[in-house]
Amino acid sequence: MLEDILGGLGGGGVLTLAIALFIILCVYLGIRIVPQSEKYVVERFGRLKSVLGPGINIIVPFLDRVAHKISVLERQLPNAEQDAITKDNVLVKIDTSVFYRIIEPEKTVYRIRDVDGAIATTVAGIVRAEMGKMDLDEVQSNRSALITSIKEQVEQAVEDWGIEVTRAEILDVDLDQATRDAMLQQLNAERERRAAVTRAEGQRRAVELNADAQLYEAKQVAEARRITADAEAYATGVVAEAIAKGGLEAVQYNIALEQVKAIGTMASGAGSNTIVVPADAVDAFGKAFQMLKGRS
Known part of the structure; x- marks a missing residue:
């Protein structure tokens, strides 16, 4: 056809x-x-x-x-687990994950054959190096700083391959059972130490408060005694001044008046039919009358 x-x-x-x-x-x-x-x-x-x-x-x-x-889509490396030894010689297993994308394919295809394998190997080496610089406690408490450091170093390592690392994550830090048991014992010991310190602080504070209370009480008693002494001294001074000005007769006159007032108070009480008069009451009345007559 x-x-x-x-x-x-x-x-x-x-x-x-x-x-x-x-x-x-x-x-x-x-x-x-x-x-x-x-x-x-x-x-x-x-x-x-x-x-x-x-x-x-x-x-x-x-x-x-x-x-x-x-x-050029963002890719994720398969989660990788590698062993590492911390600065304080603790063996840990680090589970990491890295996200990246190719931004310059002309570099990637001509400079590296297995991109995923190369990045995974680079990440493993950097993680082990960084873990060797830190104690286990620092790894647990500064995970974000560790992730940032790993990401920056991986970026520098893969820059010649035309690759951009968008994110790096540490998914898990796993310890062997012996290390976990030792950390648990250490944690319990630390809790007991803090509890003992707290109890000691409470006892010390109680002693301080008790001492302050006793000191305050002693100061108040001393202050009361001082006031009483000042009052007694003032009364003595007033009496001495009165004697100096009015003479002994004025004092006797005042005493006699006070005795008369006391007898009057006793006589005005309810149910009082009998009044007991002291033996010297008559003399007191007489002296008071004479003094009063003399004043008039």
Whole structure:
């Protein structure tokens, strides 16, 4: 059938058809549509020619060819577990995970063969080196700083491969059973020590408060005694001043008046029918009367 078609076209028609087919083939080989998530590495005679980005791209047919199609999506390395020894000689198992993406595929395809394996080996070496600089307690408490340090060092190591490390994680830090038991004993001992310190602090505080209370009581008693002494001294001074000014007779007169008032108070009490008068009451009344008469 093809021979019948070619025979019907004649010599000129065959040439035209061949040219048309050649043009179609050139268009097919020369136009490359690259997806958004990929980049194409183009070679010419086995050497790097260019890198095609997303969209429509034109290359030279029969001379250029797409040698590599590289995904630029973020990738995650399989979780890796490696042994490491801390600064205080504790064996731990570190479970890590790394996320990366290829940003310069022309470097990746020509400088490294196994990207995932190379990055995993680099991460393992960096993790072991960093763990050897820190004690176990520092690893547990400064995990975020350790992750940041690992990420920065991995980025520097893979920079020549055209790779960007987007995230690094330490998923788990596992200890052997003997180390766990030792840490548990240490934790219990530390708790007991803190409890003992707390009890001692409480007892010391109680003694201090008791001493302060006794000191306060002693000060208050001393202050009361001082006030009483001041009052007695003041009363003595008043009496002495009165004697100096009014003489002994004035004092006797005041005493007699006080005795009269006391007898009057006793007489005014309820149910008091009998009044007991002291033997010297009459003399007191007489003296008071004489003094009063003398004053008048």
